[in-house]
Amino acid sequence: MANSKSGLFSRWQQRLTKVKEEEQAQQIAEQEAQEQQKQQLAQAEAESVETEDAEAQQQQELPDPESIEEGGSFADFLKEGVDPTKKKQALRALWSQPQYNITDGMAEYALDYSNQPKLTAQAAKEVAKQVFRHLDAKLEEERKQQEAEQLRLAQQQQAEGQNDPAADAEPPAIEPSDSEEQGDTRQS
Known part of the structure:
Protein backbone atom coordinates (compact mmCIF):
# COMPACT_ATOMS: atom_id res chain seq x y z
CA MET A 1 0.00 0.00 0.00
CA ASN A 101 -22.24 81.89 -64.46
CA ILE A 102 -23.97 82.12 -67.86
CA THR A 103 -27.72 81.68 -68.34
CA ASP A 104 -28.95 80.25 -71.62
CA GLY A 105 -31.96 82.56 -71.97
CA MET A 106 -34.35 79.62 -72.29
CA ALA A 107 -35.35 79.62 -68.65
CA GLU A 108 -39.08 80.28 -68.42
CA TYR A 109 -38.76 81.32 -64.82
CA ALA A 110 -36.47 84.19 -65.84
CA LEU A 111 -39.29 86.02 -67.67
CA ASP A 112 -41.39 88.71 -66.02
CA TYR A 113 -45.03 87.63 -66.05
CA SER A 114 -46.18 90.26 -63.56
CA ASN A 115 -46.74 93.00 -66.14
CA GLN A 116 -49.09 91.48 -68.72
CA PRO A 117 -50.94 93.69 -71.22
CA LYS A 118 -54.72 94.09 -70.79
CA LEU A 119 -57.01 92.47 -73.36
CA THR A 120 -59.28 94.59 -75.54
CA ALA A 121 -63.02 93.92 -75.44
CA GLN A 122 -62.88 92.24 -78.85
CA ALA A 123 -59.95 90.00 -77.81
CA ALA A 124 -61.69 89.08 -74.55
CA LYS A 125 -64.87 88.18 -76.49
CA GLU A 126 -62.86 86.00 -78.88
CA VAL A 127 -61.11 84.22 -75.98
CA ALA A 128 -64.45 83.60 -74.22
CA LYS A 129 -65.92 82.25 -77.47
CA GLN A 130 -63.00 79.84 -77.88
CA VAL A 131 -63.12 78.73 -74.25
CA PHE A 132 -66.90 78.19 -74.13
CA ARG A 133 -67.37 76.80 -77.67
CA HIS A 134 -68.14 73.32 -76.31
CA LEU A 135 -70.76 74.74 -73.97
CA ASP A 136 -72.38 76.68 -76.84
CA ALA A 137 -72.46 73.53 -78.98
CA LYS A 138 -74.12 71.63 -76.15
CA LEU A 139 -76.77 74.35 -75.68
CA GLU A 140 -77.41 74.43 -79.44
CA GLU A 141 -77.91 70.66 -79.48
CA GLU A 142 -80.38 70.87 -76.56
CA ARG A 143 -82.31 73.63 -78.38
CA LYS A 144 -82.58 71.51 -81.54
CA GLN A 145 -83.81 68.53 -79.50
CA GLN A 146 -86.49 70.70 -77.87
CA GLU A 147 -87.63 72.03 -81.26
CA ALA A 148 -87.79 68.49 -82.66
CA GLU A 149 -89.82 67.36 -79.64
CA GLN A 150 -92.24 70.28 -79.98
CA LEU A 151 -92.61 69.66 -83.71
CA ARG A 152 -93.28 65.96 -83.06
CA LEU A 153 -95.92 66.87 -80.45
CA ALA A 154 -97.53 69.34 -82.82
CA GLN A 155 -97.67 66.73 -85.60
CA GLN A 156 -99.15 64.22 -83.16
CA GLN A 157 -101.83 66.69 -82.09
CA GLN A 158 -102.58 67.55 -85.72
CA ALA A 159 -102.92 63.86 -86.57
CA GLU A 160 -105.30 63.41 -83.65
CA GLY A 161 -107.21 66.51 -84.78
CA GLN A 162 -107.77 65.01 -88.25
CA ASN A 163 -109.22 61.90 -86.66
CA ASP A 164 -111.44 64.04 -84.41
CA PRO A 165 -113.94 66.12 -86.50
CA ALA A 166 -114.85 68.31 -83.54
CA ALA A 167 -111.30 69.66 -83.23
CA ASP A 168 -111.07 72.08 -86.14
CA ALA A 169 -109.15 74.51 -84.00
CA GLU A 170 -105.65 75.67 -84.87
CA PRO A 171 -102.70 73.94 -83.29
CA PRO A 172 -101.18 75.79 -80.38
CA ALA A 173 -98.47 78.29 -81.25
CA ILE A 174 -94.91 77.27 -80.44
CA GLU A 175 -93.18 79.84 -78.28
CA PRO A 176 -89.38 80.11 -78.38
CA SER A 177 -87.72 78.84 -75.23
CA ASP A 178 -85.08 80.70 -73.22
CA SER A 179 -82.25 78.70 -74.77
CA GLU A 180 -83.48 79.64 -78.26
CA GLU A 181 -83.47 83.30 -77.35
CA GLN A 182 -79.95 82.99 -75.96
CA GLY A 183 -78.81 81.15 -79.06
CA ASP A 184 -80.27 83.91 -81.26
CA THR A 185 -78.39 86.62 -79.36
CA ARG A 186 -75.11 84.70 -79.59
CA GLN A 187 -75.38 84.33 -83.32
CA SER A 188 -75.82 88.06 -83.91
Missing part, protein backbone atom coordinates in the same frame (compact mmCIF):
# COMPACT_ATOMS: atom_id res chain seq x y z
CA ALA A 2 2.83 2.31 0.56
CA ASN A 3 3.78 1.92 -3.02
CA SER A 4 0.31 2.82 -4.20
CA LYS A 5 0.24 5.93 -2.01
CA SER A 6 3.60 7.11 -3.20
CA GLY A 7 2.50 6.48 -6.78
CA LEU A 8 -0.70 8.39 -6.21
CA PHE A 9 1.10 11.33 -4.62
CA SER A 10 3.78 11.39 -7.26
CA ARG A 11 1.22 11.40 -10.05
CA TRP A 12 -0.71 14.12 -8.24
CA GLN A 13 2.50 16.13 -7.80
CA GLN A 14 3.33 15.71 -11.49
CA ARG A 15 -0.13 16.84 -12.51
CA LEU A 16 0.10 19.84 -10.16
CA THR A 17 3.47 20.93 -11.53
CA LYS A 18 2.19 20.48 -15.11
CA VAL A 19 -0.84 22.70 -14.40
CA LYS A 20 1.44 25.37 -12.84
CA GLU A 21 3.72 25.27 -15.86
CA GLU A 22 0.74 25.69 -18.21
CA GLU A 23 -0.52 28.65 -16.18
CA GLN A 24 2.92 30.28 -16.29
CA ALA A 25 3.14 29.74 -20.07
CA GLN A 26 -0.33 31.24 -20.51
CA GLN A 27 0.61 34.28 -18.39
CA ILE A 28 3.80 34.77 -20.41
CA ALA A 29 1.78 34.57 -23.68
CA GLU A 30 -0.74 37.12 -22.34
CA GLN A 31 2.06 39.50 -21.31
CA GLU A 32 3.65 39.20 -24.74
CA ALA A 33 0.27 39.90 -26.43
CA GLN A 34 -0.25 42.96 -24.22
CA GLU A 35 3.22 44.26 -25.05
CA GLN A 36 2.56 43.69 -28.74
CA GLN A 37 -0.76 45.59 -28.50
CA LYS A 38 0.99 48.47 -26.72
CA GLN A 39 3.57 48.61 -29.51
CA GLN A 40 0.82 48.61 -32.18
CA LEU A 41 -1.08 51.38 -30.37
CA ALA A 42 2.07 53.46 -30.08
CA GLN A 43 2.80 52.92 -33.76
CA ALA A 44 -0.81 53.84 -34.73
CA GLU A 45 -0.63 56.99 -32.60
CA ALA A 46 2.63 57.97 -34.25
CA GLU A 47 1.10 57.44 -37.70
CA SER A 48 -2.04 59.43 -36.79
CA VAL A 49 0.11 62.28 -35.49
CA GLU A 50 2.07 62.20 -38.74
CA THR A 51 -1.11 62.24 -40.86
CA GLU A 52 -2.60 65.03 -38.74
CA ASP A 53 0.58 67.02 -39.20
CA ALA A 54 0.50 66.36 -42.94
CA GLU A 55 -3.19 67.38 -43.14
CA ALA A 56 -2.57 70.51 -41.10
CA GLN A 57 0.38 71.37 -43.30
CA GLN A 58 -1.71 70.70 -46.43
CA GLN A 59 -4.54 72.89 -45.15
CA GLN A 60 -2.09 75.65 -44.39
CA GLU A 61 -0.72 75.35 -47.92
CA LEU A 62 -4.17 75.64 -49.54
CA PRO A 63 -4.67 79.06 -51.12
CA ASP A 64 -7.68 81.26 -50.60
CA PRO A 65 -10.40 79.91 -52.95
CA GLU A 66 -11.44 83.43 -53.95
CA SER A 67 -7.91 84.19 -55.16
CA ILE A 68 -7.82 81.33 -57.70
CA GLU A 69 -8.00 82.75 -61.21
CA GLU A 70 -10.45 81.72 -63.90
CA GLY A 71 -9.55 78.25 -65.14
CA GLY A 72 -7.40 77.55 -62.05
CA SER A 73 -7.37 74.17 -60.34
CA PHE A 74 -9.53 73.43 -57.33
CA ALA A 75 -8.34 69.81 -57.13
CA ASP A 76 -6.42 70.33 -53.87
CA PHE A 77 -9.65 71.29 -52.12
CA LEU A 78 -11.41 68.08 -53.23
CA LYS A 79 -8.89 65.65 -51.73
CA GLU A 80 -9.63 63.51 -48.71
CA GLY A 81 -8.95 65.06 -45.34
CA VAL A 82 -9.62 68.65 -46.39
CA ASP A 83 -11.74 70.65 -43.96
CA PRO A 84 -15.40 70.55 -45.20
CA THR A 85 -15.83 74.30 -44.72
CA LYS A 86 -12.77 74.98 -46.91
CA LYS A 87 -14.12 72.55 -49.49
CA LYS A 88 -17.50 74.31 -49.48
CA GLN A 89 -15.85 77.72 -49.87
CA ALA A 90 -13.79 76.41 -52.79
CA LEU A 91 -16.82 74.99 -54.59
CA ARG A 92 -18.76 78.21 -54.05
CA ALA A 93 -15.84 80.19 -55.52
CA LEU A 94 -15.59 77.76 -58.44
CA TRP A 95 -19.25 78.00 -59.43
CA SER A 96 -19.24 81.80 -59.11
CA GLN A 97 -16.53 82.11 -61.77
CA PRO A 98 -17.72 83.75 -64.99
CA GLN A 99 -17.44 80.68 -67.24
CA TYR A 100 -20.02 78.88 -65.07
Whole structure:
Protein backbone atom coordinates (compact mmCIF):
# COMPACT_ATOMS: atom_id res chain seq x y z
CA MET A 1 0.00 0.00 0.00
CA ALA A 2 2.83 2.31 0.56
CA ASN A 3 3.78 1.92 -3.02
CA SER A 4 0.31 2.82 -4.20
CA LYS A 5 0.24 5.93 -2.01
CA SER A 6 3.60 7.11 -3.20
CA GLY A 7 2.50 6.48 -6.78
CA LEU A 8 -0.70 8.39 -6.21
CA PHE A 9 1.10 11.33 -4.62
CA SER A 10 3.78 11.39 -7.26
CA ARG A 11 1.22 11.40 -10.05
CA TRP A 12 -0.71 14.12 -8.24
CA GLN A 13 2.50 16.13 -7.80
CA GLN A 14 3.33 15.71 -11.49
CA ARG A 15 -0.13 16.84 -12.51
CA LEU A 16 0.10 19.84 -10.16
CA THR A 17 3.47 20.93 -11.53
CA LYS A 18 2.19 20.48 -15.11
CA VAL A 19 -0.84 22.70 -14.40
CA LYS A 20 1.44 25.37 -12.84
CA GLU A 21 3.72 25.27 -15.86
CA GLU A 22 0.74 25.69 -18.21
CA GLU A 23 -0.52 28.65 -16.18
CA GLN A 24 2.92 30.28 -16.29
CA ALA A 25 3.14 29.74 -20.07
CA GLN A 26 -0.33 31.24 -20.51
CA GLN A 27 0.61 34.28 -18.39
CA ILE A 28 3.80 34.77 -20.41
CA ALA A 29 1.78 34.57 -23.68
CA GLU A 30 -0.74 37.12 -22.34
CA GLN A 31 2.06 39.50 -21.31
CA GLU A 32 3.65 39.20 -24.74
CA ALA A 33 0.27 39.90 -26.43
CA GLN A 34 -0.25 42.96 -24.22
CA GLU A 35 3.22 44.26 -25.05
CA GLN A 36 2.56 43.69 -28.74
CA GLN A 37 -0.76 45.59 -28.50
CA LYS A 38 0.99 48.47 -26.72
CA GLN A 39 3.57 48.61 -29.51
CA GLN A 40 0.82 48.61 -32.18
CA LEU A 41 -1.08 51.38 -30.37
CA ALA A 42 2.07 53.46 -30.08
CA GLN A 43 2.80 52.92 -33.76
CA ALA A 44 -0.81 53.84 -34.73
CA GLU A 45 -0.63 56.99 -32.60
CA ALA A 46 2.63 57.97 -34.25
CA GLU A 47 1.10 57.44 -37.70
CA SER A 48 -2.04 59.43 -36.79
CA VAL A 49 0.11 62.28 -35.49
CA GLU A 50 2.07 62.20 -38.74
CA THR A 51 -1.11 62.24 -40.86
CA GLU A 52 -2.60 65.03 -38.74
CA ASP A 53 0.58 67.02 -39.20
CA ALA A 54 0.50 66.36 -42.94
CA GLU A 55 -3.19 67.38 -43.14
CA ALA A 56 -2.57 70.51 -41.10
CA GLN A 57 0.38 71.37 -43.30
CA GLN A 58 -1.71 70.70 -46.43
CA GLN A 59 -4.54 72.89 -45.15
CA GLN A 60 -2.09 75.65 -44.39
CA GLU A 61 -0.72 75.35 -47.92
CA LEU A 62 -4.17 75.64 -49.54
CA PRO A 63 -4.67 79.06 -51.12
CA ASP A 64 -7.68 81.26 -50.60
CA PRO A 65 -10.40 79.91 -52.95
CA GLU A 66 -11.44 83.43 -53.95
CA SER A 67 -7.91 84.19 -55.16
CA ILE A 68 -7.82 81.33 -57.70
CA GLU A 69 -8.00 82.75 -61.21
CA GLU A 70 -10.45 81.72 -63.90
CA GLY A 71 -9.55 78.25 -65.14
CA GLY A 72 -7.40 77.55 -62.05
CA SER A 73 -7.37 74.17 -60.34
CA PHE A 74 -9.53 73.43 -57.33
CA ALA A 75 -8.34 69.81 -57.13
CA ASP A 76 -6.42 70.33 -53.87
CA PHE A 77 -9.65 71.29 -52.12
CA LEU A 78 -11.41 68.08 -53.23
CA LYS A 79 -8.89 65.65 -51.73
CA GLU A 80 -9.63 63.51 -48.71
CA GLY A 81 -8.95 65.06 -45.34
CA VAL A 82 -9.62 68.65 -46.39
CA ASP A 83 -11.74 70.65 -43.96
CA PRO A 84 -15.40 70.55 -45.20
CA THR A 85 -15.83 74.30 -44.72
CA LYS A 86 -12.77 74.98 -46.91
CA LYS A 87 -14.12 72.55 -49.49
CA LYS A 88 -17.50 74.31 -49.48
CA GLN A 89 -15.85 77.72 -49.87
CA ALA A 90 -13.79 76.41 -52.79
CA LEU A 91 -16.82 74.99 -54.59
CA ARG A 92 -18.76 78.21 -54.05
CA ALA A 93 -15.84 80.19 -55.52
CA LEU A 94 -15.59 77.76 -58.44
CA TRP A 95 -19.25 78.00 -59.43
CA SER A 96 -19.24 81.80 -59.11
CA GLN A 97 -16.53 82.11 -61.77
CA PRO A 98 -17.72 83.75 -64.99
CA GLN A 99 -17.44 80.68 -67.24
CA TYR A 100 -20.02 78.88 -65.07
CA ASN A 101 -22.24 81.89 -64.46
CA ILE A 102 -23.97 82.12 -67.86
CA THR A 103 -27.72 81.68 -68.34
CA ASP A 104 -28.95 80.25 -71.62
CA GLY A 105 -31.96 82.56 -71.97
CA MET A 106 -34.35 79.62 -72.29
CA ALA A 107 -35.35 79.62 -68.65
CA GLU A 108 -39.08 80.28 -68.42
CA TYR A 109 -38.76 81.32 -64.82
CA ALA A 110 -36.47 84.19 -65.84
CA LEU A 111 -39.29 86.02 -67.67
CA ASP A 112 -41.39 88.71 -66.02
CA TYR A 113 -45.03 87.63 -66.05
CA SER A 114 -46.18 90.26 -63.56
CA ASN A 115 -46.74 93.00 -66.14
CA GLN A 116 -49.09 91.48 -68.72
CA PRO A 117 -50.94 93.69 -71.22
CA LYS A 118 -54.72 94.09 -70.79
CA LEU A 119 -57.01 92.47 -73.36
CA THR A 120 -59.28 94.59 -75.54
CA ALA A 121 -63.02 93.92 -75.44
CA GLN A 122 -62.88 92.24 -78.85
CA ALA A 123 -59.95 90.00 -77.81
CA ALA A 124 -61.69 89.08 -74.55
CA LYS A 125 -64.87 88.18 -76.49
CA GLU A 126 -62.86 86.00 -78.88
CA VAL A 127 -61.11 84.22 -75.98
CA ALA A 128 -64.45 83.60 -74.22
CA LYS A 129 -65.92 82.25 -77.47
CA GLN A 130 -63.00 79.84 -77.88
CA VAL A 131 -63.12 78.73 -74.25
CA PHE A 132 -66.90 78.19 -74.13
CA ARG A 133 -67.37 76.80 -77.67
CA HIS A 134 -68.14 73.32 -76.31
CA LEU A 135 -70.76 74.74 -73.97
CA ASP A 136 -72.38 76.68 -76.84
CA ALA A 137 -72.46 73.53 -78.98
CA LYS A 138 -74.12 71.63 -76.15
CA LEU A 139 -76.77 74.35 -75.68
CA GLU A 140 -77.41 74.43 -79.44
CA GLU A 141 -77.91 70.66 -79.48
CA GLU A 142 -80.38 70.87 -76.56
CA ARG A 143 -82.31 73.63 -78.38
CA LYS A 144 -82.58 71.51 -81.54
CA GLN A 145 -83.81 68.53 -79.50
CA GLN A 146 -86.49 70.70 -77.87
CA GLU A 147 -87.63 72.03 -81.26
CA ALA A 148 -87.79 68.49 -82.66
CA GLU A 149 -89.82 67.36 -79.64
CA GLN A 150 -92.24 70.28 -79.98
CA LEU A 151 -92.61 69.66 -83.71
CA ARG A 152 -93.28 65.96 -83.06
CA LEU A 153 -95.92 66.87 -80.45
CA ALA A 154 -97.53 69.34 -82.82
CA GLN A 155 -97.67 66.73 -85.60
CA GLN A 156 -99.15 64.22 -83.16
CA GLN A 157 -101.83 66.69 -82.09
CA GLN A 158 -102.58 67.55 -85.72
CA ALA A 159 -102.92 63.86 -86.57
CA GLU A 160 -105.30 63.41 -83.65
CA GLY A 161 -107.21 66.51 -84.78
CA GLN A 162 -107.77 65.01 -88.25
CA ASN A 163 -109.22 61.90 -86.66
CA ASP A 164 -111.44 64.04 -84.41
CA PRO A 165 -113.94 66.12 -86.50
CA ALA A 166 -114.85 68.31 -83.54
CA ALA A 167 -111.30 69.66 -83.23
CA ASP A 168 -111.07 72.08 -86.14
CA ALA A 169 -109.15 74.51 -84.00
CA GLU A 170 -105.65 75.67 -84.87
CA PRO A 171 -102.70 73.94 -83.29
CA PRO A 172 -101.18 75.79 -80.38
CA ALA A 173 -98.47 78.29 -81.25
CA ILE A 174 -94.91 77.27 -80.44
CA GLU A 175 -93.18 79.84 -78.28
CA PRO A 176 -89.38 80.11 -78.38
CA SER A 177 -87.72 78.84 -75.23
CA ASP A 178 -85.08 80.70 -73.22
CA SER A 179 -82.25 78.70 -74.77
CA GLU A 180 -83.48 79.64 -78.26
CA GLU A 181 -83.47 83.30 -77.35
CA GLN A 182 -79.95 82.99 -75.96
CA GLY A 183 -78.81 81.15 -79.06
CA ASP A 184 -80.27 83.91 -81.26
CA THR A 185 -78.39 86.62 -79.36
CA ARG A 186 -75.11 84.70 -79.59
CA GLN A 187 -75.38 84.33 -83.32
CA SER A 188 -75.82 88.06 -83.91
